[in-house]
Amino acid sequence: MEYEISAIDPVIVRELLRADDAGRAPRFSIDEEGGAPLRCCLGKAAAGERIALVSYAPLRRWAAETGADPGPYDELGPIFIHAEPCGGPATTAWPAAHTAQRVLRAYTADGRIHGGRLLPEGADPEVALKEVFSEPEVALVHVRAVEYGCFQFAAHRAT
Structure with missing residues:
Protein backbone atom coordinates (compact mmCIF):
# COMPACT_ATOMS: atom_id res chain seq x y z
CA MET A 1 0.00 0.00 0.00
CA GLU A 2 1.47 3.34 -1.03
CA TYR A 3 1.28 6.35 1.26
CA GLU A 4 2.56 9.91 1.43
CA ILE A 5 3.87 11.87 4.39
CA SER A 6 2.60 15.42 4.63
CA ALA A 7 3.87 18.37 6.59
CA ILE A 8 1.70 21.38 7.30
CA ASP A 9 0.92 23.13 4.04
CA PRO A 10 2.72 26.49 3.58
CA VAL A 11 -0.65 28.25 3.16
CA ILE A 12 -1.72 26.95 6.58
CA VAL A 13 1.65 27.90 8.07
CA ARG A 14 1.05 31.50 6.96
CA GLU A 15 -2.38 31.41 8.62
CA LEU A 16 -0.92 30.00 11.84
CA LEU A 17 1.70 32.76 11.91
CA ARG A 18 -1.14 35.31 12.08
CA ALA A 19 -3.42 33.43 14.50
CA ASP A 20 -3.23 29.79 15.53
CA ASP A 21 -6.08 27.27 15.66
CA ALA A 22 -6.92 28.45 19.18
CA GLY A 23 -7.24 32.04 17.93
CA ARG A 24 -4.06 33.21 19.66
CA ALA A 25 -0.97 34.94 18.32
CA PRO A 26 2.09 32.71 17.86
CA ARG A 27 4.83 32.71 20.48
CA PHE A 28 8.09 33.55 18.73
CA SER A 29 11.47 32.58 20.13
CA ILE A 30 15.02 31.76 19.16
CA ASP A 31 15.96 28.09 19.43
CA GLU A 32 19.35 28.75 21.02
CA GLU A 33 20.52 25.13 20.99
CA GLY A 34 18.65 23.97 17.91
CA GLY A 35 16.70 20.75 17.55
CA ALA A 36 13.08 21.91 17.89
CA PRO A 37 10.94 19.61 15.68
CA LEU A 38 9.47 21.76 12.92
CA ARG A 39 6.12 20.61 11.52
CA CYS A 40 6.35 22.86 8.45
CA CYS A 41 9.34 21.11 6.86
CA LEU A 42 9.68 18.03 9.12
CA GLY A 43 13.23 18.95 9.98
CA LYS A 44 14.81 20.31 13.12
CA ALA A 45 15.56 23.94 13.87
CA ALA A 46 19.16 25.05 13.58
CA ALA A 47 20.89 26.61 16.57
CA GLY A 48 19.94 30.28 16.74
CA GLU A 49 16.97 29.90 14.38
CA ARG A 50 13.78 31.90 14.96
CA ILE A 51 10.74 29.67 15.41
CA ALA A 52 7.08 29.96 16.43
CA LEU A 53 5.07 27.89 18.88
CA VAL A 54 1.41 27.66 17.86
CA SER A 55 -1.70 25.61 18.63
CA TYR A 56 -2.68 23.32 15.77
CA ALA A 57 -5.74 21.13 15.18
CA PRO A 58 -4.54 18.53 12.64
CA LEU A 59 -7.69 16.40 12.52
CA ARG A 60 -9.94 19.46 12.26
CA ARG A 61 -7.89 20.75 9.33
CA TRP A 62 -8.04 17.37 7.55
CA ALA A 63 -11.78 17.05 8.24
CA ALA A 64 -12.41 20.47 6.69
CA GLU A 65 -10.71 19.26 3.49
CA THR A 66 -12.44 15.87 3.35
CA GLY A 67 -15.88 16.51 4.85
CA ALA A 68 -15.23 14.18 7.80
CA ASP A 69 -16.64 14.94 11.25
CA PRO A 70 -14.06 14.17 13.93
CA GLY A 71 -16.49 15.05 16.72
CA PRO A 72 -14.86 14.44 20.10
CA TYR A 73 -11.64 13.23 18.43
CA ASP A 74 -10.89 16.79 17.39
CA GLU A 75 -8.00 18.08 19.45
CA LEU A 76 -5.65 21.00 19.66
CA GLY A 77 -1.97 20.80 20.52
CA ALA A 90 11.74 17.93 -0.03
CA THR A 91 9.96 14.57 -0.14
CA THR A 92 6.74 12.77 0.82
CA ALA A 93 8.76 9.88 2.35
CA TRP A 94 9.26 9.30 6.09
CA PRO A 95 11.51 12.17 7.29
CA ALA A 96 15.05 11.17 8.18
CA ALA A 97 14.96 13.41 11.28
CA HIS A 98 12.22 11.22 12.82
CA THR A 99 13.93 8.11 14.15
CA ALA A 100 12.73 8.35 17.78
CA GLN A 101 9.96 6.18 19.20
CA ALA A 106 -5.10 5.65 12.63
CA TYR A 107 -8.36 7.34 11.60
CA THR A 108 -11.22 6.27 9.35
CA ALA A 109 -12.53 8.44 6.51
CA ASP A 110 -15.29 9.77 8.78
CA GLY A 111 -12.75 11.02 11.36
CA ARG A 112 -12.95 8.31 14.03
CA ILE A 113 -9.92 6.75 15.70
CA HIS A 114 -9.26 3.27 14.32
CA GLY A 115 -6.49 1.95 16.52
CA GLY A 116 -2.91 2.83 17.14
CA ARG A 117 0.50 1.29 17.07
CA LEU A 118 3.76 1.92 18.87
CA LEU A 119 6.72 2.37 16.56
CA PRO A 120 9.83 1.61 18.64
CA GLU A 121 12.94 3.71 18.15
CA GLY A 122 14.90 2.45 15.16
CA ALA A 123 12.00 0.34 13.81
CA ASP A 124 11.23 0.46 10.10
CA PRO A 125 8.42 3.01 9.68
CA GLU A 126 7.72 1.71 6.15
CA VAL A 127 6.72 -1.69 7.50
CA ALA A 128 4.60 -0.22 10.30
CA LEU A 129 2.72 2.18 8.01
CA LYS A 130 2.10 -0.54 5.42
CA GLU A 131 0.60 -2.70 8.18
CA VAL A 132 -1.64 0.12 9.42
CA PHE A 133 -2.77 1.02 5.88
CA CYS A 150 2.44 15.90 20.17
CA PHE A 151 1.44 15.69 16.52
CA GLN A 152 4.50 15.26 14.30
CA PHE A 153 3.05 14.75 10.81
CA ALA A 154 0.38 12.87 8.89
CA ALA A 155 0.45 9.95 6.46
CA HIS A 156 -2.25 9.60 3.79
CA ARG A 157 -2.99 6.96 1.20
CA ALA A 158 -1.21 8.00 -2.00
CA THR A 159 -3.48 9.32 -4.70
Missing part, protein backbone atom coordinates in the same frame (compact mmCIF):
# COMPACT_ATOMS: atom_id res chain seq x y z
CA PRO A 78 1.31 22.72 20.45
CA ILE A 79 3.66 22.56 17.46
CA PHE A 80 6.79 24.39 16.32
CA ILE A 81 7.03 25.95 12.88
CA HIS A 82 9.49 28.31 11.22
CA ALA A 83 8.85 31.96 12.11
CA GLU A 84 8.75 32.66 8.37
CA PRO A 85 7.12 30.24 5.91
CA CYS A 86 9.58 27.77 4.44
CA GLY A 87 9.46 25.60 1.34
CA GLY A 88 8.26 22.52 3.21
CA PRO A 89 9.85 19.09 3.05
CA ARG A 102 6.59 7.24 17.80
CA VAL A 103 2.90 6.38 18.03
CA LEU A 104 0.90 5.81 14.85
CA ARG A 105 -2.74 6.78 15.41
CA SER A 134 -3.43 -2.66 5.08
CA GLU A 135 -6.70 -2.17 6.95
CA PRO A 136 -9.10 -0.75 4.35
CA GLU A 137 -10.91 1.43 6.91
CA VAL A 138 -7.78 3.48 7.60
CA ALA A 139 -7.72 6.76 5.66
CA LEU A 140 -5.24 8.79 7.70
CA VAL A 141 -2.46 8.18 10.22
CA HIS A 142 -1.12 10.75 12.66
CA VAL A 143 2.46 10.23 13.74
CA ARG A 144 2.92 11.46 17.31
CA ALA A 145 5.68 11.79 19.87
CA VAL A 146 5.50 9.26 22.68
CA GLU A 147 6.70 11.52 25.50
CA TYR A 148 4.23 14.35 25.01
CA GLY A 149 1.73 12.97 22.50
Whole structure:
Protein backbone atom coordinates (compact mmCIF):
# COMPACT_ATOMS: atom_id res chain seq x y z
CA MET A 1 0.00 0.00 0.00
CA GLU A 2 1.47 3.34 -1.03
CA TYR A 3 1.28 6.35 1.26
CA GLU A 4 2.56 9.91 1.43
CA ILE A 5 3.87 11.87 4.39
CA SER A 6 2.60 15.42 4.63
CA ALA A 7 3.87 18.37 6.59
CA ILE A 8 1.70 21.38 7.30
CA ASP A 9 0.92 23.13 4.04
CA PRO A 10 2.72 26.49 3.58
CA VAL A 11 -0.65 28.25 3.16
CA ILE A 12 -1.72 26.95 6.58
CA VAL A 13 1.65 27.90 8.07
CA ARG A 14 1.05 31.50 6.96
CA GLU A 15 -2.38 31.41 8.62
CA LEU A 16 -0.92 30.00 11.84
CA LEU A 17 1.70 32.76 11.91
CA ARG A 18 -1.14 35.31 12.08
CA ALA A 19 -3.42 33.43 14.50
CA ASP A 20 -3.23 29.79 15.53
CA ASP A 21 -6.08 27.27 15.66
CA ALA A 22 -6.92 28.45 19.18
CA GLY A 23 -7.24 32.04 17.93
CA ARG A 24 -4.06 33.21 19.66
CA ALA A 25 -0.97 34.94 18.32
CA PRO A 26 2.09 32.71 17.86
CA ARG A 27 4.83 32.71 20.48
CA PHE A 28 8.09 33.55 18.73
CA SER A 29 11.47 32.58 20.13
CA ILE A 30 15.02 31.76 19.16
CA ASP A 31 15.96 28.09 19.43
CA GLU A 32 19.35 28.75 21.02
CA GLU A 33 20.52 25.13 20.99
CA GLY A 34 18.65 23.97 17.91
CA GLY A 35 16.70 20.75 17.55
CA ALA A 36 13.08 21.91 17.89
CA PRO A 37 10.94 19.61 15.68
CA LEU A 38 9.47 21.76 12.92
CA ARG A 39 6.12 20.61 11.52
CA CYS A 40 6.35 22.86 8.45
CA CYS A 41 9.34 21.11 6.86
CA LEU A 42 9.68 18.03 9.12
CA GLY A 43 13.23 18.95 9.98
CA LYS A 44 14.81 20.31 13.12
CA ALA A 45 15.56 23.94 13.87
CA ALA A 46 19.16 25.05 13.58
CA ALA A 47 20.89 26.61 16.57
CA GLY A 48 19.94 30.28 16.74
CA GLU A 49 16.97 29.90 14.38
CA ARG A 50 13.78 31.90 14.96
CA ILE A 51 10.74 29.67 15.41
CA ALA A 52 7.08 29.96 16.43
CA LEU A 53 5.07 27.89 18.88
CA VAL A 54 1.41 27.66 17.86
CA SER A 55 -1.70 25.61 18.63
CA TYR A 56 -2.68 23.32 15.77
CA ALA A 57 -5.74 21.13 15.18
CA PRO A 58 -4.54 18.53 12.64
CA LEU A 59 -7.69 16.40 12.52
CA ARG A 60 -9.94 19.46 12.26
CA ARG A 61 -7.89 20.75 9.33
CA TRP A 62 -8.04 17.37 7.55
CA ALA A 63 -11.78 17.05 8.24
CA ALA A 64 -12.41 20.47 6.69
CA GLU A 65 -10.71 19.26 3.49
CA THR A 66 -12.44 15.87 3.35
CA GLY A 67 -15.88 16.51 4.85
CA ALA A 68 -15.23 14.18 7.80
CA ASP A 69 -16.64 14.94 11.25
CA PRO A 70 -14.06 14.17 13.93
CA GLY A 71 -16.49 15.05 16.72
CA PRO A 72 -14.86 14.44 20.10
CA TYR A 73 -11.64 13.23 18.43
CA ASP A 74 -10.89 16.79 17.39
CA GLU A 75 -8.00 18.08 19.45
CA LEU A 76 -5.65 21.00 19.66
CA GLY A 77 -1.97 20.80 20.52
CA PRO A 78 1.31 22.72 20.45
CA ILE A 79 3.66 22.56 17.46
CA PHE A 80 6.79 24.39 16.32
CA ILE A 81 7.03 25.95 12.88
CA HIS A 82 9.49 28.31 11.22
CA ALA A 83 8.85 31.96 12.11
CA GLU A 84 8.75 32.66 8.37
CA PRO A 85 7.12 30.24 5.91
CA CYS A 86 9.58 27.77 4.44
CA GLY A 87 9.46 25.60 1.34
CA GLY A 88 8.26 22.52 3.21
CA PRO A 89 9.85 19.09 3.05
CA ALA A 90 11.74 17.93 -0.03
CA THR A 91 9.96 14.57 -0.14
CA THR A 92 6.74 12.77 0.82
CA ALA A 93 8.76 9.88 2.35
CA TRP A 94 9.26 9.30 6.09
CA PRO A 95 11.51 12.17 7.29
CA ALA A 96 15.05 11.17 8.18
CA ALA A 97 14.96 13.41 11.28
CA HIS A 98 12.22 11.22 12.82
CA THR A 99 13.93 8.11 14.15
CA ALA A 100 12.73 8.35 17.78
CA GLN A 101 9.96 6.18 19.20
CA ARG A 102 6.59 7.24 17.80
CA VAL A 103 2.90 6.38 18.03
CA LEU A 104 0.90 5.81 14.85
CA ARG A 105 -2.74 6.78 15.41
CA ALA A 106 -5.10 5.65 12.63
CA TYR A 107 -8.36 7.34 11.60
CA THR A 108 -11.22 6.27 9.35
CA ALA A 109 -12.53 8.44 6.51
CA ASP A 110 -15.29 9.77 8.78
CA GLY A 111 -12.75 11.02 11.36
CA ARG A 112 -12.95 8.31 14.03
CA ILE A 113 -9.92 6.75 15.70
CA HIS A 114 -9.26 3.27 14.32
CA GLY A 115 -6.49 1.95 16.52
CA GLY A 116 -2.91 2.83 17.14
CA ARG A 117 0.50 1.29 17.07
CA LEU A 118 3.76 1.92 18.87
CA LEU A 119 6.72 2.37 16.56
CA PRO A 120 9.83 1.61 18.64
CA GLU A 121 12.94 3.71 18.15
CA GLY A 122 14.90 2.45 15.16
CA ALA A 123 12.00 0.34 13.81
CA ASP A 124 11.23 0.46 10.10
CA PRO A 125 8.42 3.01 9.68
CA GLU A 126 7.72 1.71 6.15
CA VAL A 127 6.72 -1.69 7.50
CA ALA A 128 4.60 -0.22 10.30
CA LEU A 129 2.72 2.18 8.01
CA LYS A 130 2.10 -0.54 5.42
CA GLU A 131 0.60 -2.70 8.18
CA VAL A 132 -1.64 0.12 9.42
CA PHE A 133 -2.77 1.02 5.88
CA SER A 134 -3.43 -2.66 5.08
CA GLU A 135 -6.70 -2.17 6.95
CA PRO A 136 -9.10 -0.75 4.35
CA GLU A 137 -10.91 1.43 6.91
CA VAL A 138 -7.78 3.48 7.60
CA ALA A 139 -7.72 6.76 5.66
CA LEU A 140 -5.24 8.79 7.70
CA VAL A 141 -2.46 8.18 10.22
CA HIS A 142 -1.12 10.75 12.66
CA VAL A 143 2.46 10.23 13.74
CA ARG A 144 2.92 11.46 17.31
CA ALA A 145 5.68 11.79 19.87
CA VAL A 146 5.50 9.26 22.68
CA GLU A 147 6.70 11.52 25.50
CA TYR A 148 4.23 14.35 25.01
CA GLY A 149 1.73 12.97 22.50
CA CYS A 150 2.44 15.90 20.17
CA PHE A 151 1.44 15.69 16.52
CA GLN A 152 4.50 15.26 14.30
CA PHE A 153 3.05 14.75 10.81
CA ALA A 154 0.38 12.87 8.89
CA ALA A 155 0.45 9.95 6.46
CA HIS A 156 -2.25 9.60 3.79
CA ARG A 157 -2.99 6.96 1.20
CA ALA A 158 -1.21 8.00 -2.00
CA THR A 159 -3.48 9.32 -4.70
